[in-house]
Amino acid sequence: MSFTTFLQQCLTGISLGGAYALIAIGYTLVYGILRLINFAHGDIFMMAGYFMIFAMASLPWYIAIVVVLIVTVLLGISIEHVAYRPLRNAPRMSVMISAIGVSYLLQNLATYLFTALPKGYPEIPFLKKIFQIGGLSASFVTFLTPVITLIVVYALITLIHKTKIGMAMRAVSKDYDTAALMGIKINRVITFTFAVGSLLAAIGSILYFTDRMTVFPFSGSLPGLKCFVAAVFGGIGSIPGAVIGGFILGLGETALVAMGYSTFSDAFTFVLLIVILLIKPTGLFGEKTTDKV
């Protein structure tokens, strides 16, 4: 493998990793606050892909993107409202099963509404422009994805550490009951968290699908699981952790594909998960927790 091909693969990996990172943040935020693996997150991401197809059919791309972001956020919030809020005090397993149910529902709904056949993802002209740097050539979106990811992460960290709602989010994730006693409106914080998570999923979806070019009803389930793994790898609840996890996953997967083991590229994710759970169950940047009787 020549050095240029190597760089080319790295670029692909980083770009994929950026999209993964954006989705992984959604998992990490929700898990940090609700202690819930939001199985439906991957399907929200998939639905955002479909929204884009329909928005682009009648609107110019800059309006379409805004519409997609808003609709996806609304979808995320309404899922939280309908499926998770009634189970606030139920055992954790019930909420998780409810999340699996929502994921199942979204997949079936997408199959019903849009058929199971892959649909072509619309091309946003400037994103698909081919760039050449030295021997490297890639579409603009490949360069853009990691940049957007880093900008978004910076904005998010600022939000969480510098604003009032961010402080509320941190408080709720530390201790749910105490935060409620301090007068934090838990439900509002949770809604906000879901909104942020879905927003990032929508951005990730635009970047991811522009590269993949097709959307089908199950195209969210595997990336969703992978991104959850990325979040666990980085330490659930930690945003930098999710980003690093996302990039490692993207790079590792691309490397496996480049080496010709593409059938194992999905399994790689789970090997990574099991290794990290064995060595450091709380993930790279996770906080240590102790069980009390």
Added chain:
Amino acid sequence: MKNTKNNRTIKYKLYSLGALLVTLLILGFLQVNSSQYSYQISILERSAIYAVVAVSMNLLTGFTGLFSLGQAGFMAIGAYIVAILTIPVEQRASVYYVNGISPAIANLQCPFWLALIIAGLVAAGIAALMGIPVLRLKSDYLAIATLGFSEIIRAVIAAPQLDRITNGSYGLKSIPGFPNLFVAFGLCALCILLMVLLINSSYGRVFKAIREDEIAAQAMGLNLFRYKQMAFIISSFFTGIGGGLLAMFMRSIDSKTFSINLTYDILLIVVLGGIGSITGSVLGAFLVTAGREWLRFFDNPLYIGGIQIPLFRSGFRMVVFSILLMVVVLFYSRGIMGNNEFSWAGLGRLVKGIPDRFTKKKQKGDNTL
């Protein structure tokens, strides 16, 4: 007093015997007219196989409190082993026509019952290895790790490196089916019976103790890891057999059959039937599998007064089905049976309770007026 109690147990035993006889008669009837009722038979067989897997999942999730999502992986192991061991030798050339068959397994063949036992044992063996790292994890981490393992198993099966054994993405065909209905249902019933016996034994009580409170169970001197491992291995054993049965039922399998969605299907059966109830899981398996078929009319265009109702088209069935499941999860989180088991006395109370319920409702209505 004692006498009446004895009488009652005898009465209930007679009821059970009667129910068993009726089931056997129905099976015999279906067996004789199997060509006429092949559709119904296939639904019932699938339900029975899902019931085995659902009960084994319940053993883990409902009775030991370990939320595992690895069912599809163990089913895949079981199914592939049964397929490899039972496909008739003379047909193997046509099954492995793309890549050829590895000489190690080319002439390996055994009767289906032995293949099923081997399938269960291999699944159990892999579970034993997997359990060492995985069972140290708790709740959702355990779920995601087992789910991961199940995906790894699927990837390994589909890997081109194993093409000459698993036939890669082409899958395996010409798997001999069940010789007759009694074998199919008998095997499923036997598996479930064995699990019931286990749950009612002292081991079953240990499992329940772990479910209720791990730390308390440990304080009582139970070796947590050993019993968790045991539950995991036994559950995987039966899941493997369930997978083998599924292979015999479907006659042709490929790695895509055993995706995460299969695990979710089983999970939904367990939830619908009631986590911690064996009869619930069995009931759930039959209801869910049959329900999918009953709801089939949602997929066909519906005309009312010559106007086509626009909602009814292909795929609507699954939407309705998933909404029903969400309703169960959100509003009847205990499922059909909660964690109770079926008993004739319970059924009697239920039947007697129905008129009471109506009168009570009336009284309530009167009060509000």
